[in-house]
Amino acid sequence: MKRFLHLVIFLIVVLPLCAIPVYGDVKPGTDVKSMKELINLAKDLSCEQVLISGDNNVAALVDVNSLAHLSWKKNKGKVDFTSKVLPAVCSIKGIAFFALNCQTSDYALSVMNGVYQEDYIKPFDFIIAQSELLGVQEKNGFYADKYQIAASWNMEHIQDTEKEQLYISKAGAERILDKALEFKMTHFQSGEDVVLAVWSDYPEIGLKDIYHKTLDSLKNDRTMAIFIDGLGWHLLENYCAVNNLDLAEMKYLPTRSVYPSKTKYAYYTLGTGEYLPEDSPGQIYPDKAFLNGVIIEEEKCYYTSPTAVLLNVDENDNGTIDDEIFDSAMKYIQDEKKLFILVHFHSVDDMNHEYGPYSQESMNQLKVIFDYTQKLIDTFVGRVIIFSDHGAHSYLNQGGTHGSVKAEDIVGVVKYVEKD
Ligand SMILES: [Zn+2]
Ligand SMILES: [Zn+2]
Numbered sequence: 001m002k003r004f005l006h007l008v009i010f011l012i013v014v015l016p017l018c019a020i021p022v023y024g025d026v027k028p029g030t031d032v033k034s035m036k037e038l039i040n041l042a043k044d045l046s047c048e049q050v051l052i053s054g055d056n057n058v059a060a061l062v063d064v065n066s067l068a069h070l071s072w073k074k075n076k077g078k079v080d081f082t083s084k085v086l087p088a089v090c091s092i093k094g095i096a097f098f099a100l101n102c103q104t105s106d107y108a109l110s111v112m113n114g115v116y117q118e119d120y121i122k123p124f125d126f127i128i129a130q131s132e133l134l135g136v137q138e139k140n141g142f143y144a145d146k147y148q149i150a151a152s153w154n155m156e157h158i159q160d161t162e163k164e165q166l167y168i169s170k171a172g173a174e175r176i177l178d179k180a181l182e183f184k185m186t187h188f189q190s191g192e193d194v195v196l197a198v199w200s201d202y203p204e205i206g207l208k209d210i211y212h213k214t215l216d217s218l219k220n221d222r223t224m225a226i227f228i229d230g231l232g233w234h235l236l237e238n239y240c241a242v243n244n245l246d247l248a249e250m251k252y253l254p255t256r257s258v259y260p261s262k263t264k265y266a267y268y269t270l271g272t273g274e275y276l277p278e279d280s281p282g283q284i285y286p287d288k289a290f291l292n293g294v295i296i297e298e299e300k301c302y303y304t305s306p307t308a309v310l311l312n313v314d315e316n317d318n319g320t321i322d323d324e325i326f327d328s329a330m331k332y333i334q335d336e337k338k339l340f341i342l343v344h345f346h347s348v349d350d351m352n353h354e355y356g357p358y359s360q361e362s363m364n365q366l367k368v369i370f371d372y373t374q375k376l377i378d379t380f381v382g383r384v385i386i387f388s389d390h391g392a393h394s395y396l397n398q399g400g401t402h403g404s405v406k407a408e409d410i411v412g413v414v415k416y417v418e419k420d
Contacts, residue, residue, distance in 0.1 A: 222382030230349025232391015293340025
């Protein structure tokens, strides 16, 4: 019994002390209990460097491959590192934490000003940028940078107390940044919220506003909504640049998409004025004002609606459904009984994914969609609102992707077409 009690006490007291927290580009709350766990974690997250800090805040920054030459020794509830191979700075008594430098972090902070990306800060990079490099050591061909870890974190270049800034939380909420922004070693935080983006001079129009604008418009007149999937502000800027067009003359305004900047989330907000709930989402375009209308979609639609949803297939097998969607829309807009028409074009987003958002393919496809849009506007009698759900960014030269809080993903477009 006594031995059992000792074992329990050992498990409760000693083992947790030997778990070392891991900071930097990892999930908050990560820790490791052995060298093997640390090496596997670094491998799983594609991390190249590890910062090893002692409890005196002096740290060694080494290549992840160097870890194999270090031995992990438990000593009175603490962990010491020793190595005969690596530079002396790597032999550290009383390890306080590790910080991993990985290719990406789900908790990086996007700092935006207007439609532009000012900074995109991975937690690891933030630690290094604010700590002091004391020197570089070399032994047996291995290098180690010696650092003095910062005693406190300076947020002045991110949080501007003079200006109203918006932040986007990990849960997708948008709030005014009125509490101090704090750095928590793996993420940034304000109050209880994990913060992913800080936005100065943010676009006035959000996707919720587009829903309300559509509803208001419909209460006054027949309304056609043209939804161009994946048309980010930056894509439109690029389109204007390559085609010698004046962006201002295009009369588009930037919008704040939602986080995650994906169709599923954005479409829900565009179609309800609400953020997608975790439990059972409702229907899109639920207001009875939309009832006498039609939503013209591809083969499937993310959501159901009390309004008719017309699905289309690639009848002519040319690799896109947008030509069929355009034909359907042309038919419906001539039916004057339909008060609301939503036309959802997908091909620009498809090209963004396949070839990258600034590729010739995306630009050509956007031209096709703008031509369709112009024909629809010319034929339609009523008000027209054009909008996108999100943008896209290039991904490792393998096409593009979206979903992040980067400006390229999260700044969309809207245009209210005034017809004479
Ligand atoms: Zn989309
Ligand atoms: Zn997409």
